[in-house]
Amino acid sequence: MDIQLDVKNLTHVFKTGEGIRDINFQIKQGELLTLLGPSGCGKTTILRSVGGFIQNQQGKIIVGQEDITSLSPEKRPTAMVFQSYNLWPHMTVFDNLAFSMKLKKMSKDHINERVQWALRLIRLENTAKKYPSELSGGQQQRIALARALLLNPKVLLLDEPFSALDAKLRYELREELREIQSKENLTMLFVTHDQEEALSISDRIIVMNKGDIEQMDSPRSIYNEPNTLFVAKFIGKMNFIEIPIADHKASIGNNMYHFSHTNSSKLTAAIRPEDITIQEGKGDWLASIKKIMILGHYAEVTLETEDGILKTFVEKRKLESLHVHDQVSILLQDVRFFEGNDWIKYIKKEELPTCITV
């Protein structure tokens, strides 16, 4: 597939010293790439650089075959949807949508047809005569999306377009966005700080931290195989335990992990709650139940081990056999180790002879 957007060595540092440094990524035709990261990590800065609203940065931005680095926003083949204040309040919805086509002096019939098409796409057919003030927040953002689509952009840029809306509406709109995106085969660069949103709609995710890219991967890999401790902490729920390391070996319960080389004396083990199973009989590790919190069809169980606290999820029907203060054995499906911020791979896992049974 073709590369639609190619960002090379993009650097833009503000006077304050914050900004983005040496950003490299590509988006394929028809792909939805999400920039995800905590507030202030530089997501908007990247997006605005691509849109042309920040200029004089170092690096290159190429759309299709064309180097657009030095073009002004009105000349770029990109379209942007802002977080809010997208629409022009003195124009009707129709005029908002028709603005770009009127500038290009297209024929009235053509404009009408295109506006109708866009309104159908976002399912707001009978709002053409209304003013933006007469629409709800969600409708306004959909109109803004339609207006951006009418520019026929090669790359569509969205800066947290749904973040001002309530959770339910946000959910609906991102479903709708994903639908439109695949129907129209749009190439999109999407910014959010909501990881659920990112995981659910993206083809690929870039996780950012303080102006740098931490990891660029599919949602599944970002979740299952975080490359850095930062990503592991930022995405989803995760248990972290500090464990000492000696002689390139570290042990959790009765499992011994071997590493080829380590520099520090401590590692951080990261375990997803769903990778911990509580069982009767033989297990990896001994724990006592500290707390059980019912959260609907499942419960969050807090376990105390000799190395630290772990949290896991248990289905409702398995809960009956569990009581606070019970001694249980637990099984670890997957453990990921980090040395400092970086993921470190173990080369061997060895079961110690000391058997744990409850």
Added chain:
Amino acid sequence: MWFFKSVSKRNLMEFLLVTLFCLFFFMPLVNLVILAFSGEWQYPNKFPTSWSLEWWKFVLENDEVSRSIMLSFSIAIIVTILSIIICIPAAYAFARLQFPLRRTFLFSFLLTNAFPKMGLYVAIGVLFYQFGLMNTFTGIVLIHMVNTLMYMTWIPSAAFKNVHASQEEAARDAGASPFKVFWHVTLPMAAPGIIVASIFTFLSSLDEAQGTLLVGIPDYQTMPVVMYSIIADYPSTAGSVFSIILTLPTIILLLAARRFLGADAMANGFQMK
């Protein structure tokens, strides 16, 4: 008496206050109108004993008066146009750009209105002497603009600030050059504020007497200047006829402004929360 029953105590207070305000505000106006049409009105009588249009005829047929009306309106129009040309770019700069001494500049506009006017005018008058601007049309226009610069910068500047950067950027994105963005988005969105400021400018130029008296004497006599002499030289009826003529444009323009002020409030309502 459903009306009084339906109003609570607090509403009653409001009602009384509004009534008082109306009396205070409109009594002199009513009195003025009655006086303007009266023929004979001696002290103990509550109303004139005879009505007449005599002084209307006098004022309207007086050459000096009609010339002063023409002069006042042409000055006001020119002052308004010039103020718009000078102040709109300045207002936009104050709203959008960060430059050194920005606050000082804004403050200096206030300063011209903080001094006692006459002192300022005398100081300006001295300057005008040196440049040969005394007793000239240009001189009067300039001295009027000393006052109007403030409205014309502050009010539109606030209006420009209400236009969000992303609304301008969205228009750039849609393919508009910076000038077209200003023309199609920024200016129309700030228009209510600019219109209101222009009306204020127009009216304040129409009303200005002190500076005009100082700079325009003896050849340039505007409405308010002429009114001083009419009030001094003729019975009070002539004065009231003249004040009605002077107030008329104010009332008409304020009614027009009210329409746009309503539009302004609407524009604020447009913004997404």
